[in-house]
Amino acid sequence: MQLVVARIGRAHGIKGEVTVEVRTDEPELRLAPGAVLTTDPASAGPLTIETGRVHSGRLLLRFAGVQDRNGAEALRNTLLIAEIDPEELPEGEDEYYDHQLIDLDVVTEDGTEIGRITEISHLPSQDLFIVERPDGSEVLIPFVEEIVTEIDLAEQKAVVAPPPGLIDDHAAGDEAADGRGAESGGDGA
Structure with a gap:
């Protein structure tokens, strides 16, 4: 099963970082370095998260192979999609996907x-x-x-x-x- 976990926003700086609008309750799990995400549109990915950090309350990600602002800006409005096992349950007792x-x-x-x-x-x-x-x-x-x-x-x-x-x-x-x-x-x- 696929789950949209984020939408890529603006480029941040000149080294390929992007802001992301988080759409998951588990960003530390779904948007961690090393995670491989499919994309919508599919032509943008798959993308592998290289680094992630919080800056001024916003999550910033850098993807493998995206080295500059132009590459980051080309990803704007791309949806990031994680593959989820349909049997997987959230960690909290009263939480649901x-x-x-x-x-x-x-x-x-x-x-x-x-x-x-x-x-x-x-x-x-x-x-x-x-x-x-x-x-x-x-x-x-x-x-x-x-x-x-x-x-x-x-x-x-x-x-x-x-x-x-x-x-x-x-x-x-x-x-x-x-x-x-x-x-x-x-x-x-």
Whole structure:
């Protein structure tokens, strides 16, 4: 299984270093010197990490064979992809890789079906499950302990305890928007 672990940013200095936007919770494992990563676009790689360091809060990498700023700049916006064993689990007890969560059924604690996780959105403050409902609409569910009470990989489900309005207001909001649209269109304003 392949996992995007970083995106290459700007060149840094004149000796071939680049900034990277880290997209993994385990950069010390996935972006360590000696790691060989495939790339998107494929024509840029594979790339072997020669050195890595943190400078002003940003991770800087240098790849084997990239010796100058021009070579580094040519890699800008390239995605770095690590090969992951599908059976491999994160180190933390309550941590999961995205591929483990995609396609899980989402149900409430009383067993009511909400939908299926189609994507994980990684935001600075928290992660969100993007859940496709049976009617084809989507609902966003924050992946926080207070709302997602259980992940059961054996049963292929995520159990949630949504606060009032997180799930229910989705349909009510659509009806309210339709009603407001009819009223505002009728008074000529």
